[in-house]
Amino acid sequence: MLVLARQKNEAIMIGNNIEIKVVEIKGGKVRLGISAPSDIPVHRKEVFEEIMEKNLKAAEFDMADFEITSVQTKGEMDKL
Amino acid sequence: MESNKIKVETTRFGEVEILKEKIYSFPDGIPGFPKCKKFCILDNNKNTLFKWLQSVEKPELAFVIFDPFLLKKDYDIFIDNEALKTLQVDKREEIIVTVILTIPKGKPKEITANLKAPLIFNIVKKIGKQIILNDSKYPLEFPVYNSLSENSEKGDK
Numbered sequence: 655m656l657v658l659a660r661q662k663n664e665a666i667m668i669g670n671n672i673e674i675k676v677v678e679i680k681g682g683k684v685r686l687g688i689s690a691p692s693d694i695p696v697h698r699k700e701v702f703e704e705i706m707e708k709n710l711k712a713a714e715f716d717m718a719d720f721e722i723t724s725v726q727t728k729g730e731m732d733k734l
Numbered sequence: 735m736e737s738n739k740i741k742v743e744t745t746r747f748g749e750v751e752i753l754k755e756k757i758y759s760f761p762d763g764i765p766g767f768p769k770c771k772k773f774c775i776l777d778n779n780k781n782t783l784f785k786w787l788q789s790v791e792k793p794e795l796a797f798v799i800f801d802p803f804l805l806k807k808d809y810d811i812f813i814d815n816e817a818l819k820t821l822q823v824d825k826r827e828e829i830i831v832t833v834i835l836t837i838p839k840g841k842p843k844e845i846t847a848n849l850k851a852p853l854i855f856n857i858v859k860k861i862g863k864q865i866i867l868n869d870s871k872y873p874l875e876f877p878v879y880n881s882l883s884e885n886s887e888k889g890d891k
Binding site for chain 2: 697705713714
């Protein structure tokens with residue numbers, strides 16, 4: 655991993671069009687400003703990990719539980 | 735004659751025959767399963783509101799998927815350009831949005847829908863992708879059960 659030291663208001667460039675700038679450093683927290691083309695999604699790593707974990711959980715479903723949900727929800731849905 | 739069906743091995747449903755047009759490619763995989771790039775849609779005849787998204791490559795991998803607009807009528811999402819490119823979308827009509835349901839083991843009543851990361855399908859080009867919504871308006875765990883009964887109670891009045 656490349657490690658770079660940056661001070662407040664300094665930035666790094668990734669390729670030609672992604673800029674990451676240190677906006678503020680306060681009490682062990684760094685605020686970053688990210689300028690990237692709109693076709694590049696930017697996410698906090700935790701969010702991606704959260705989705706990953708949720709998917710792993712969702713993929714474990716049990717058919718017996720599904721059948722119960724399916725039957726009971728059907729009743730609910732019919733009322734809609 | 736070339737068959738328009740393929741056989742898919744699954745843990746939950748046994749061996750199923752799938753029309754080739756029911757197979758979607760997921761170029762980016764799905765978070766947590768980056769290597770699984772081919773999925774098929776399995777219809778549920780008992781309750782058509784639910785469908786399954788079954789991995790073609792991994793028999794044990796399947797998700798329960800659902801129409802988010804039944805949970806939130808005003809569900810409104812922004813699909814970023816990269817996703818649109820991956821999905822090769824030309825027209826809005828090509829897109830169908832679904833969400834993955836999580837059914838906790840032994841607690842089917844605690845079923846939740848992941849509204850934060852919907853699955854987008856291009857039904858014309860047969861490409862799928864899970865996108866992550868950046869605004870935190872929609873939760874990772876939206877209770878399905880309660881919201882459906884609330885809606886139906888409102889409907890009764």
